[in-house]
Amino acid sequence: MLKTKNLLAAAFVAETICVTYALLFPALVPLASILYCFSGLLIAGFILFLPAARQSFSIKENAHHLSTLSFRILAVIIMGVELTHFCSKWILDAPMDYHDADMLPIMKIMSQRFISGHFNQVYNIIPEIWNGIHPVYFPAMWMPFSFAVAGNFDIRWITAICLIIIFTIFIFVFHPSHQKRASPFVLFCAFILFWWMSTSEAHGIIPYTEEGVVIFYYVLLTLSLLNGNIWLIAISMTFCALSRYAFIGWLLPFVLVLIYEKKYRNLLKLTLTGLLCFYLLMILPFGWKPFEVLLSLPQRYIDFASRVWADSPIVFSSSLGFAKFFGSGRIALQHHLLIVFSFVLPLLFAGMAIWLRERKQFRINNIVLATFKLSLVIFYCMIDVPYLYLFYTSSFVSLLIVGYFISLREHELYA
Numbered sequence: 001m002l003k004t005k006n007l008l009a010a011a012f013v014a015e016t017i018c019v020t021y022a023l024l025f026p027a028l029v030p031l032a033s034i035l036y037c038f039s040g041l042l043i044a045g046f047i048l049f050l051p052a053a054r055q056s057f058s059i060k061e062n063a064h065h066l067s068t069l070s071f072r073i074l075a076v077i078i079m080g081v082e083l084t085h086f087c088s089k090w091i092l093d094a095p096m097d098y099h100d101a102d103m104l105p106i107m108k109i110m111s112q113r114f115i116s117g118h119f120n121q122v123y124n125i126i127p128e129i130w131n132g133i134h135p136v137y138f139p140a141m142w143m144p145f146s147f148a149v150a151g152n153f154d155i156r157w158i159t160a161i162c163l164i165i166i167f168t169i170f171i172f173v174f175h176p177s178h179q180k181r182a183s184p185f186v187l188f189c190a191f192i193l194f195w196w197m198s199t200s201e202a203h204g205i206i207p208y209t210e211e212g213v214v215i216f217y218y219v220l221l222t223l224s225l226l227n228g229n230i231w232l233i234a235i236s237m238t239f240c241a242l243s244r245y246a247f248i249g250w251l252l253p254f255v256l257v258l259i260y261e262k263k264y265r266n267l268l269k270l271t272l273t274g275l276l277c278f279y280l281l282m283i284l285p286f287g288w289k290p291f292e293v294l295l296s297l298p299q300r301y302i303d304f305a306s307r308v309w310a311d312s313p314i315v316f317s318s319s320l321g322f323a324k325f326f327g328s329g330r331i332a333l334q335h336h337l338l339i340v341f342s343f344v345l346p347l348l349f350a351g352m353a354i355w356l357r358e359r360k361q362f363r364i365n366n367i368v369l370a371t372f373k374l375s376l377v378i379f380y381c382m383i384d385v386p387y388l389y390l391f392y393t394s395s396f397v398s399l400l401i402v403g404y405f406i407s408l409r410e411h412e413l414y415a
Helices: 002-018 026-048 059-063 066-093 103-115 145-151 156-173 183-199 211-227 230-241 248-260 264-286 288-295 297-311 331-355 364-381 388-407
Strands: none
Touching: 002 026, 002 183, 002 388, 026 364, 026 388, 066 156, 066 183, 103 145, 145 156, 156 183, 156 211, 156 388, 183 388, 211 230, 211 364, 211 388, 230 264, 248 264, 248 331, 248 364, 264 288, 288 297, 297 331, 331 364, 364 388
């Protein structure tokens, strides 16, 4: 188990370097794209070979140790102060302008309509942006920014708050003293991600994008899977699905695992909770028509990718993902492979893991987590337009999973 943990940490270091400072060297970007995918797949594979953690896991269990609680609180305060400082700097240096990036300005107007009670107008055309543009964002992606609109503060503080919560979750999940050889590497990766998120202009997560909210949802789902609480899993899955459905290829394997384990009651809870959340967040306030429009968006991705190749080819050459290897002449092929790989590979992976379960002593919870990680790696590496900010969701999922397993001691695992 010790060797597997060290290999897990090494793969995470490679993934983290590829998604951060390796991108500063243009000649390394193609290699980093391949290594990012390979290290992510290795992380998924190594998870299978670790003993399963206790399903009673919670952050509270790690937090109650008086010997480390004060250090954790201090780390959260320092991290919060630093991130607040950098966010303030980003907000001052980059005023929100739809000519730079139109996502947040669109979501701000959607939020204004929402808090004004004009639910039937939220998805109407927005004439103030690009002489008229249709909003194309699922509710869970833009709704959190309504709190900023209602509170009359810059909506980018919502991203900062999400990042603070994410790093706080990691601080209370991770226990460095339990694995002294691998722990420094995990802490190194956590700091690299924090510093890169705070200071780098390459990804633009804080000043230009909504991705902090998406990352938070996926971290919440990861935490729920580690905890094993089916209610939390169902709710966080709904938020992920109604923001950015990168995990879509994982859904069928997860359902099949529940059936394989004869956990029909959990499957019923998952289905009913998901449908209820979907109804409350989407259908009740906005009706079916916006949902049908949003559901048709993938049909436009090939045309969108063609426009980006023509207008901003640097998006492909300076970021991760395999789109750069397909080029502008094979966009349709890449798109179809994205669909096939996203659904088929996680299913094959989970099926093979279950088939080898008895021989290799794989644990069901580990199979679920490994398939979840694998599905994100495949989706983002094959995505049509690989904007850099998209790739950090998978990295933060790795941060939580790797930090959790590295922290476990022998008596906290069952064979």
